[in-house]
Amino acid sequence: MKEPDFPDNEAQRIKDLHSLDILDTEPEERFDRVTRIAKHLFDVPIAVVSLVDNHRQWFKSCIGLPVRETARNVSFCGHVINDDGPFIINDATKDPRFLDNPLVMGEPFIRFYAGVPLVYHNQSKLGTLCIIDTKPRELTMQQMADLVDLAKVAEQELEATIQATLDPLTQISNRRGFFELSEKSMDYCRMGGFCVALAYFDLNDFKAINDKLGHKAGDEALQKFADLMASSFSDSDVFARIGGDEFVVFMSGLTEKVAEIAVERFRKSVERFNDEENRGYEIKFSVGIVVAKPSSDMSIDSLLEEADKRMYQEKCASK
Incomplete structure (x- = not known):
């Protein structure tokens, strides 16, 4: 058996995959729809949207298999992410790379496999849309084209996953994305007995930037504020724009x-940014910080409310 190689951009690929925060989530109709169509269109018993993680392939949608993941080193999909186009195995028992693969010799007794890589942001192949049969077969050129087209639909759904939780202007998390990520982080801290911190930022006199210099300058200020957050805080912190000129950072274990x-x-x-050149405006902000050891009844909403109060107190004190 030949184990799949790792792509040259493996570190970035894994980073992109994990940024979607989609692994180990519940099945979703938007992906199940794709596998149902694939199963019907190609008349196969198995259709899968598979995401290739560090040491496993995990199935976001799966028809015809009783499991949600398998080891990466025996996966067919691990080979697909090293190719640019469809990866076709007409009869695995006659292919030296797979004839002694445990997924061929045992359940689910793969004979035919066809997979198309799911490409994210035109660079990272995060997984595949694949169809599997327990008997040898071949695809026509039209069927290959149809499978590629269907994989594009799955790709669009992956893109929609991140777009639904991103602020389009700043490209950091929006309010929805913040809640999804910070709640998971707080659950982890709650189980481990770690403290969490939430910082609530509000830009001071932001309206004056828009009024004096126009919305283009205002948008630039918001984008730069977000960029500075991304470069200043830890990769494990959750930072987001949750309102017009309101930003938050959730920090764990400190x-x-x-x-x-x-x-x-x-x-x-931010001060260094203000000192760099004369832009006609300076970014200034007020911030409220709350630190707590999460209890069973503590919520992100309650932390936001308390941090917002402290931010407002600082804003009033600075006037």
Whole structure:
């Protein structure tokens, strides 16, 4: 058996896959629709939307298999993400790469396999749309084209996953994305007994930038503020734009002192940006920070509410 190679961009590919926050989520109709169509269109017993993780392939949608994942080293899909086009095996028992593969010799007794890579942002092949049969067969050129077209639909759904949780202007998480990510992070901290911190930012006098210099300058200020957040805080922190000029950062596993240091580091980054050149405006903000050890009844909403109050107190005190 030949194990699949790792793509040259494996580190970036895994980073892109994990950024979707889609692994180990519940089945969704928008992906199940694709596998149902594939099963019917190609008259196969098995159709799968598979995502190739570090050491496993995980099935976002699966018809005809009783499992949600298998090991990557025995996967057919692991081979697909190294190719640009359809990957076709007409009879696995006659292919030296697969004839002794446990998925061929045992359940589900794969004979025919056809997979198309699912490409994200035109660079990372995150997984496949694949069809499988327990008997040898071939695809016509038209059928191959149909499978590629159907894979494009699955790709669009993957793109929609991230777009639904991204702020289109700043390209960081929006309110929905923030809640999805921070709630998972808080669940982890709750189980481990770790503290969490939430910082609530509100830009000061932002309306004046729009009124004086126009909305283009205002958009630039928001984009730069988001860029500075992304470069100042940890990769494990969850930062988002949740309103017009309101931003938040959720930090996990740190003390109040460390949270304050992180916010102060960000403040200095903003000050350096303001000092770089005369743009006609400066970015200024007020911030409220709340640190807590999450209890069973604590919610992101309650942390936001308390941090918002503290931010408002700072804003009033600075006037």
